[in-house]
Amino acid sequence: MLALSAALFCLPVAQAQSERFNVVYVMTDDQAPWTMGAYGNRESITPNMDRIAKEGALFRNAFTVTPVCSPSRVGFLTGLYGTQVGITDWIAPNEDAAGLGLPATATTWPAVLQKQGYRTALIGKWHLGSTPAFHPTKRGFDHFYGFLGGGNTPLDPTLEVNGKETKLKGSLPDLLTDDAMRFVEANKAKPFALVLHFRAPHTPYAPVPPEDSEPFKNLDPTIPTFKGLDVQQTKRFYREYYASVHSVDRNLGRLLAQLDQLDLTRRTIVIFASDHGYNIGQHGIHTKGNGFWMLGGANGPKRPNMWDTSLRIPLLVRWPGVIKAGSEITEAVTNLDLLPSILGMLRVAMSQSSQQNGLDFAPLLRGEKVAAWRDAVYGQYDLHNGGLAYMRMIRTSDWKLIRHHHENQMDELYDLKNDPDEARNLYNNAQHAKTRNELQNKLTSWQRSIGDPLTKEKSRLITGQ
Amino acid sequence: MLALSAALFCLPVAQAQSERFNVVYVMTDDQAPWTMGAYGNRESITPNMDRIAKEGALFRNAFTVTPVCSPSRVGFLTGLYGTQVGITDWIAPNEDAAGLGLPATATTWPAVLQKQGYRTALIGKWHLGSTPAFHPTKRGFDHFYGFLGGGNTPLDPTLEVNGKETKLKGSLPDLLTDDAMRFVEANKAKPFALVLHFRAPHTPYAPVPPEDSEPFKNLDPTIPTFKGLDVQQTKRFYREYYASVHSVDRNLGRLLAQLDQLDLTRRTIVIFASDHGYNIGQHGIHTKGNGFWMLGGANGPKRPNMWDTSLRIPLLVRWPGVIKAGSEITEAVTNLDLLPSILGMLRVAMSQSSQQNGLDFAPLLRGEKVAAWRDAVYGQYDLHNGGLAYMRMIRTSDWKLIRHHHENQMDELYDLKNDPDEARNLYNNAQHAKTRNELQNKLTSWQRSIGDPLTKEKSRLITGQ
Structure with a gap:
């Protein structure tokens, strides 16, 4: 809470x-x-x-x-x-x-x-x-x-x-x-x-x-x-x-x-x-x-x-x-x-x-001044009807990280400022590794804070994802 | 073995x-x-x-x-x-x-x-x-x-x-x-x-x-x-x-x-x-x-x-x-x-x-008489690169059952005799429920026989699949 x-x-x-x-x-x-x-x-x-x-x-x-x-x-x-x-x-x-x-x-x-x-x-x-x-x-x-x-x-x-x-x-x-x-x-x-x-x-x-x-x-x-x-x-x-x-x-x-x-x-x-x-x-x-x-x-x-x-x-x-x-x-x-x-x-x-x-x-x-609003939106979607995915997302005003758990090669990172249509996936772009890792840390913390079942599960990938 | x-x-x-x-x-x-x-x-x-x-x-x-x-x-x-x-x-x-x-x-x-x-x-x-x-x-x-x-x-x-x-x-x-x-x-x-x-x-x-x-x-x-x-x-x-x-x-x-x-x-x-x-x-x-x-x-x-x-x-x-x-x-x-x-x-x-x-x-x-050959082929595919699926299959000369584990609404049943192109999925066709169940039983037995990890996992669907 x-x-x-x-x-x-x-x-x-x-x-x-x-x-x-x-x-x-x-x-x-x-x-x-x-x-x-x-x-x-x-x-x-x-x-x-x-x-x-x-x-x-x-x-x-x-x-x-x-x-x-x-x-x-x-x-x-x-x-x-x-x-x-x-x-x-x-x-x-x-x-x-x-x-x-x-x-x-x-x-x-x-x-x-x-x-x-x-x-x-x-x-x-x-x-x-x-x-x-x-x-x-x-x-x-x-x-x-x-x-x-x-x-x-x-x-x-x-x-x-x-x-x-x-x-x-x-x-x-x-x-x-x-x-x-x-x-x-x-x-x-x-x-x-x-x-x-x-x-x-x-x-x-x-x-x-x-x-x-x-x-x-x-x-x-x-x-x-x-x-x-x-x-x-x-x-x-x-x-x-x-x-x-x-x-x-x-x-x-x-x-x-x-x-x-x-x-x-x-x-x-x-x-x-x-x-x-x-x-x-x-x-x-x-x-x-x-x-x-x-x-x-x-x-x-x-x-x-x-x-x-x-x-x-x-x-x-x-x-x-x-x-x-x-x-x-x-x-x-x-x-x-x-x-x-x-x-x-x-x-x-x-x-x-x-x-x-x-x-x-x-x-x-009410038009009141709000000192500190959220700086990120978090999302989740475990899709199992007619497909399969375990997605977790963090979105700031400038960036979005989407993790596809238990999957390889599907994770996504978008530079929303320069690519609002999310057409260029930068997940594997070394230039943005720092941003990706920072977002990942926040995402993981959030997952823990809401008792996300994924944080309690062992990954099924050998890559450690 | x-x-x-x-x-x-x-x-x-x-x-x-x-x-x-x-x-x-x-x-x-x-x-x-x-x-x-x-x-x-x-x-x-x-x-x-x-x-x-x-x-x-x-x-x-x-x-x-x-x-x-x-x-x-x-x-x-x-x-x-x-x-x-x-x-x-x-x-x-x-x-x-x-x-x-x-x-x-x-x-x-x-x-x-x-x-x-x-x-x-x-x-x-x-x-x-x-x-x-x-x-x-x-x-x-x-x-x-x-x-x-x-x-x-x-x-x-x-x-x-x-x-x-x-x-x-x-x-x-x-x-x-x-x-x-x-x-x-x-x-x-x-x-x-x-x-x-x-x-x-x-x-x-x-x-x-x-x-x-x-x-x-x-x-x-x-x-x-x-x-x-x-x-x-x-x-x-x-x-x-x-x-x-x-x-x-x-x-x-x-x-x-x-x-x-x-x-x-x-x-x-x-x-x-x-x-x-x-x-x-x-x-x-x-x-x-x-x-x-x-x-x-x-x-x-x-x-x-x-x-x-x-x-x-x-x-x-x-x-x-x-x-x-x-x-x-x-x-x-x-x-x-x-x-x-x-x-x-x-x-x-x-x-x-x-x-x-x-x-x-x-x-x-060698052209020898073989008394009893297999009557079914079994298959498996846990796909995790660029997608996600946990498929198990049994195929007889006439039928094929494909189960998509952890997924809902993706299972497939094909009447290979009458539909060799596998264009009509009969999984939910009540008329073929008996065939489906028989194939399912054989499929499950086979999975157990090879120590299939899926048989040791709890399904993540409430439907009991």
């Missing part, structure tokens, strides 16, 4: 109910920051996401510590690393059936708020265990409407509604937003925390309602330059991906409008994020940290990776009356920071026994 | 020197059987390889148990699996420098013959340890001319000559064959065992002498049909690959002619093999069990595999006066069978304490 979380315990007890901010936490699935107008995209259409940035703060350097669904969600909800709860890759159906899920020992921030009198809801994707013991209602949510596994279809999905699997008609993001709006309407007089986990823009991108696909029908999208990309396929993916992002944005607009109409905007913190970054052709791959080779228009083998394109997440926070509209925050934050930060914004303390690894970025949002 | 090797000890002691056959064992690097006229290729030009088949026997079902260089060579020379000597992937330069190599406890068949009075030579590639303790002259070879590591260049190579690194001029296969012919000439009066390990047709395919490249200059080669292949690149690879194969074949012709001229043909067993199979576009990959995705003309991530295209090796044996010319042997044999078979052909016994896993196929060559 970091020193900072101790500081939380010193905060004043929860404020009077009338003063309390609501929380609307919206998270998309597989949405890279580069899909968003606020992050500079001029082809994607995201006026409502952009509105949050315009009225609040945009994080310029927000990262997930694990670039795949389930462990990233563990981090967002609990401030814990995947290895700390035994969830190191997306939970595959057979693992799910075998009883993998978020353990009760991990405290979610909605559970903390629930104890403080907040009405809490998870609407949308869970993907942290489907067997009954892991149900969202056992992890801090009063209300659940959505799906427990990882997958669903963008149209006519089957969702759990009032505890029952129900086949529904319509667009998934619309259905989820409908329920979110019902929840807001029903709880408008109380403090509430709404967690809305869209499945979009995860594959399959299509079908989406015509109003979401039409704007991109004739778009000739800008795509990455990478030798061997099937240009037509890639462009089609971009059009479909942007349409799926639009299906979220349009629904986000409905929700924001409702907050306006109910006069809740001024006392509701709105947070918008995605679970990790995304690649469509960047580095020759499709999807995320477990992205697969897409050259030649095929689904090739996975390239386990911790490139920035997979790690960087969009993160926007609107906090009326506190955040200066249009703020930009450049400090490096991670998905693990959400728990201490949401609690920090609300000045709610966690129980002394709860452990987490994040930093409270609420002071940054 | 299999029961069969015990049988070897009952054979008569070595025959009188005058009656003894010489052994010329020629092995290429990365040469698939499909490159050879004898195996049905009408575009490649291999009259000398074909001659061995025509005058001897062609094995229709010969496999390596590990489809990558170093462990396959362990098997060919010692009858041991890679895991039994700690060499499970090709020996990378850093592993080599750290002291990985073929341990002295492993007995090579040339070492056995050396003790029986044979003059032995390794000419060409070793790749079983470069540090002095692992030198070929410490593993059964009187003479060594070649290179200790895995790599070299087809033109003007640096070779170890009389114990000294020497920069030479000329084509590598020609230089190696020159030395092989010097060795034969010098030892024509004694029984000798010549092991000639060509580096060709390993990448880089070019440059080769014009006489090897010219015949393919205008060839429009037949290439695999695989969506996304860069057709022009693939065809260029085929032309270059065939030219490299030709550079071996031409030199093989020189060596065979020398045996004829010296009247050694009638008392020399000639064996021709390659260390494993090869893919240029088959399954979308380039190279072997650690093949990488080649679609879109790029070098994508590895696809660890044990497909037949990677496992099948060419294997030809000429044994004048014993093998009926033009024989075809359909029994499944492996690279581990070479040790007991060469010793079996020469009726030389191994020491009682030596362990090996192969079967003696000499009786098949």
